[in-house]
Amino acid sequence: MHLLAGYQLFARPVDGWEATSRIVRRSSKQAIVRNLSERDRSLVRLVAAGLTNVQISRISHISEGSMKLHLARILEQLNVTNRVQLAVIATESGLVSPADLQIVS
Numbered sequence: 001m002h003l004l005a006g007y008q009l010f011a012r013p014v015d016g017w018e019a020t021s022r023i024v025r026r027s028s029k030q031a032i033v034r035n036l037s038e039r040d041r042s043l044v045r046l047v048a049a050g051l052t053n054v055q056i057s058r059i060s061h062i063s064e065g066s067m068k069l070h071l072a073r074i075l076e077q078l079n080v081t082n083r084v085q086l087a088v089i090a091t092e093s094g095l096v097s098p099a100d101l102q103i104v105s
Contacts, residue, residue, distance in 0.1 A: 029078050030093035040074055041095060047071065048087035048096040 036044065039060075046056045057067040080086055090096045 029080075029089050032077055033089060033093040033095055036074065036077075040070060043067065043070055044074060044086060044090045045096055047083050048090045050087075 033041070033044065043056060043060065046059060051059070053064050053067055053071075057064040060067065062070075075081065075086060078086065078089055080089065087096070
C-alpha cells in the first residue's frame with residue numbers, strides 16, 4: 001500500500017499511471033478550500049464531522065434552505081458531487097482537525 005503517494009487502497013498503479021495529475025487536482029481544490037469564507041469553512045467542517053443539514057443549520061443559526069444553498073455552491077466550486085468527497089478534501093487541506101470530528105450534536 002502506498003497511501004502517501006496517492007494510490008488507492010489495495011490498488012497498485014498500472015503502467016502509465018501518473019500521480020502528478022492527481023496531486024495537481026488535489027492542490028487546486030485545497031487552494032479553493034483555503035479561499036472559502038469563514039462561514040463556508042465552518043459549514044465544511046460541520047459536513048466533514050458528519051452532521052445533517054438540520055443539525056448544521058441549527059448550529060450555524062441559518063435556515064436549512066440557506067444551508068443547502070451554501071453547500072451546493074461549495075460543492076460546485078470544488079467540482080465534487082457529494083459530502084464524502086467534500087470531507088476528504090477538507091481533511092487533505094487541513095481544514096478539519098480531529099477535534100472537528102468529535103462534535104456532539
